[in-house]
Amino acid sequence: MSLESTLRLARAGDLYPACILHGSDDTGRTEAALELARTLLCDRPVAERPCGECKHCRRIVWPQAGGGLFHPDFQVLERDLRTSTSVDATRTFLRGAQVTPFEARGQVFVVAAAESLTPEAANAFLKTLEEPHTSSPRNFFLLAPSQFDLLPTLRSRSLAIYLGGGEGVDEDEVGALARALAAALESYARSGNRMHLFAVAGTLQKAGGWQDPRARRPWEAAAAAVVRAGREADLESDLRRRVLSLAEDLLAGPDLRVRGIQPQRILEGLVHARLEA
Numbered sequence: 001m002s003l004e005s006t007l008r009l010a011r012a013g014d015l016y017p018a019c020i021l022h023g024s025d026d027t028g029r030t031e032a033a034l035e036l037a038r039t040l041l042c043d044r045p046v047a048e049r050p051c052g053e054c055k056h057c058r059r060i061v062w063p064q065a066g067g068g069l070f071h072p073d074f075q076v077l078e079r080d081l082r083t084s085t086s087v088d089a090t091r092t093f094l095r096g097a098q099v100t101p102f103e104a105r106g107q108v109f110v111v112a113a114a115e116s117l118t119p120e121a122a123n124a125f126l127k128t129l130e131e132p133h134t135s136s137p138r139n140f141f142l143l144a145p146s147q148f149d150l151l152p153t154l155r156s157r158s159l160a161i162y163l164g165g166g167e168g169v170d171e172d173e174v175g176a177l178a179r180a181l182a183a184a185l186e187s188y189a190r191s192g193n194r195m196h197l198f199a200v201a202g203t204l205q206k207a208g209g210w211q212d213p214r215a216r217r218p219w220e221a222a223a224a225a226v227v228r229a230g231r232e233a234d235l236e237s238d239l240r241r242r243v244l245s246l247a248e249d250l251l252a253g254p255d256l257r258v259r260g261i262q263p264q265r266i267l268e269g270l271v272h273a274r275l276e277a
């Protein structure tokens, strides 16, 4: 799922209650959470959300960054301990989700470093998701470098939205891969010849660093290149959607890899499963 389609769902009020925003860097994840929160709480007509000017949009700012601006229906939970987000801080934060909104038509809750939630904190969070709540919409965003940093129970209850890039991913390398991928994808779109899909998989393998079965970096670099190629290549919308879904599939690569499957076979399998018409 891409940020653009997520914003569309948020505008229409159809967004899944819990979403993981992963990939990119701290700033990218923060900006995406703020844009989604403004879209959900903005009081302008649907097509204009987020307007950036209304009394809601203007006050949805990151804590401490807003020069005293504050919105009572937008809450952020930040890591309170050196390496973790405690269950006490999480419970206090979640109490805000037991009340009706103060000013906006809904509420937005952001966990800034969801990878640092302790197992007890994650369970408190899951319990809140399962509880019945007031009739106003309530949206939770879990921010993390990778969705695979979160407990499987949290992942299974949330929609993962990949923002591209990732920690330790080199931008020049991604750019070069994306250009080669875009060319192979355009050739495939024109001819329908499966040979071009092998070229796509072969290009992904050039992300390098596949020797370590547990390494995430090559998968993140491959996924980031696919997202960029999907945006930049000249493709019809159905193929573009499938290309963006391929990026999500690639991020699950390390799970397949630890089962002993060779990277080349995983890459070819995922590319053909997702892109072959």
Ligand SMILES: [Zn+2]
Pocket (backbone or CB within 6 Å): 041, 042, 043, 044, 049, 050, 051, 052, 053, 054, 055, 056, 057, 058
């Ligand atoms: Zn607005």
